[in-house]
Amino acid sequence: MSLLDRLATRRNESGTEATSPSTPEDPVFATKALRKFLASLLSHEAPSLLDLGPVVGANVTFFGEQLGCKIFVEDLFAALDRHVHGGKLEELPEFLTKRLSQPDGTFDGILCWDLFDYLDRASAQALATELMRLLAPDGALLGFFGNTQSHEIRYTKYIIVDEVNLRYRRYPAARGRQVTLLNRDIIRLFPSLRVSDSFLLQNNTREILFRKLA
Amino acid sequence: MEREIVNIGKSIVIKGELNGSEDLTIEGQVEGTIQLRDHVLTIGPNGRIKAQVFAKSVVVLGEVTGNVTATDKVDIRDNGSVDGDLVSPRVAIAEGAHFRGSVDMQRKGAAQPAAKPVAAQANTPQPNVPQVAQRA
Numbered sequence: 330m331s332l333l334d335r336l337a338t339r340r341n342e343s344g345t346e347a348t349s350p351s352t353p354e355d356p357v358f359a360t361k362a363l364r365k366f367l368a369s370l371l372s373h374e375a376p377s378l379l380d381l382g383p384v385v386g387a388n389v390t391f392f393g394e395q396l397g398c399k400i401f402v403e404d405l406f407a408a409l410d411r412h413v414h415g416g417k418l419e420e421l422p423e424f425l426t427k428r429l430s431q432p433d434g435t436f437d438g439i440l441c442w443d444l445f446d447y448l449d450r451a452s453a454q455a456l457a458t459e460l461m462r463l464l465a466p467d468g469a470l471l472g473f474f475g476n477t478q479s480h481e482i483r484y485t486k487y488i489i490v491d492e493v494n495l496r497y498r499r500y501p502a503a504r505g506r507q508v509t510l511l512n513r514d515i516i517r518l519f520p521s522l523r524v525s526d527s528f529l530l531q532n533n534t535r536e537i538l539f540r541k542l543a
Numbered sequence: 544m545e546r547e548i549v550n551i552g553k554s555i556v557i558k559g560e561l562n563g564s565e566d567l568t569i570e571g572q573v574e575g576t577i578q579l580r581d582h583v584l585t586i587g588p589n590g591r592i593k594a595q596v597f598a599k600s601v602v603v604l605g606e607v608t609g610n611v612t613a614t615d616k617v618d619i620r621d622n623g624s625v626d627g628d629l630v631s632p633r634v635a636i637a638e639g640a641h642f643r644g645s646v647d648m649q650r651k652g653a654a655q656p657a658a659k660p661v662a663a664q665a666n667t668p669q670p671n672v673p674q675v676a677q678r679a
Contacts, residue, residue: 384636384640384641384642384643385636386619386634386635386636386637386638386640389634389636389646390634390635393634393646393647393648394633394648397648399645399646399647400645400646400647401644401645401646402642402643402644402645402646403643404643
């Protein structure tokens with residue numbers, strides 16, 4: 330049974346729709362990696378998911394009701410904003426090291442969205458090290474990485490429409506993207522993970538799916 | 544029959560265990576434990592809760608710090624805030640709400656997932672009921 334079929338079955342079982350609340354004004358783009366990420370989650374029974382983005386009700390419903398995930402929401406974009414506003418950016422790497430206190434291998438899936446684009450190198454490495462620790466063997470980590478320099482000082486909230494489409498909504502940020510990471514820099518952030526899939530989308534976003542060996 | 548709703552006003556501060564068998568709206572402050580097993584708990588816009596909450600349904604318009612367990616639904620409205628873990632078969636989180644914690648939408652009468660089960664990972668939190676359900 331295909332992933333789409335399995336999700337459709339669960340949708341029927343739950344009696345709810347996977348789609349987000351009607352927000353037709355928000356643009357939608359096709360995602361290549363999300364489907365593979367979901368397939369990885371579905372290979373686990375009662376998967377545990379860490380979402381590093383702002384809480385999105387539709388995503389919670391999608392992962393909780395249709396995939397049976399236990400979802401942990403830790404909005405590190407908000408934490409980054411607090412550090413910027415408080416003039417404490419030098420404390421961010423240590424904060425990221427301590428913020429996620431769960432035991433090793435807690436999560437079967439981690440959604441980073443495009444968080445790493447907004448971090449300085451020290452913070453990015455500190456967070457990546459923590460995420461490698463938290464990811465369970467055979468778990469998957471999904472990240473989006475910009476491919477072009479952007480001066481927009483906004484974050485992006487991603488809303489799952491279905492397994493192949495994401496809706497996005499911009500919202501104000503305390504600072505803009507810091508770096509455009511090269512592929513080799515991204516891979517070096519996660520030395521204990523392997524790149525399972527990498528896609529360059531038409532909107533210049535690179536979707537990279539990492540896996541931790543079982 | 545008219546349904547009674549009890550209101551705890553803005554100036555009220557309660558510390559301890561709060562039990563009830565009717566719907567309750569809290570606009571004041573409560574610290575401790577709140578149990579309304581078969582009823583609806585509403586944390587109003589002025590409500591400030593530092594408590595473990597057990598209810599049939601919980602609607603949050605104010606602030607909750609603590610774990611929330613609902614047998615029916617947790618509804619965090621715009622400007623509502625929850626720092627804690629949610630356990631409920633249905634969870635709705637509005638745009639503009641704040642939430643930090645985990646969501647466990649455990650369900651009764653669950654069917655096994657179509658995916659091949661694998662052994663639970665060490666240290667992976669496991670829910671105490673099956674996760675994938677057939678809902679009525």
